[in-house]
Amino acid sequence: MEPQQQQQQEVAAGSPRPAPEGAAPAGVSLHDFCGRAGEQLVHFHAMRLRDSLFLWVGAEPALRSLAVAMCSPHDSIPVSTSLLGDASDTTSNSLAQRLARKTRKQIFVSYNLQNTDSSFTLHIENRIKEEMMAFPEKF
DSSP states (O other), X not given: OOHHHHHHHHHHTTOSSOOOTTSOOOSOEEEEEEEEETTEEEEEXXXXXXXXXXXXXXXXXXXXXXXXXXEETTEEEEXXXXXXXXXTOOHHHHHHHHHHHHHOSEEEEEEEOSOOOHHHHHHHHHHHHHHHHHOGGGO
């Protein structure tokens, strides 16, 4: 997408006017990508808001879990909590904490994959970080 088109999209998404040169754009930015984790095709949906990020991870349309994490001035580990889903499944929480530490933003994560094995989720996290490096303006 051309910079002018992107700017228009963000203005249409709720920002009253374009961001000043060099500043992070305001409004909502959407970014979809996918990747393979073993044999499974995994879809990612990132919605960047002004000071936070919503990240959905899954193979089919579902919202089975939702967690939020944010950095705290009182602790080096971001605080997190589960907002939706099985509280004993900490995958969304853990991923949200690690991404909050990396981005210094409030992070909402919805992890909707059956596989919660640590090596599998590490692969998922690395795919997210790879996309963050390639498209930092989307995160």
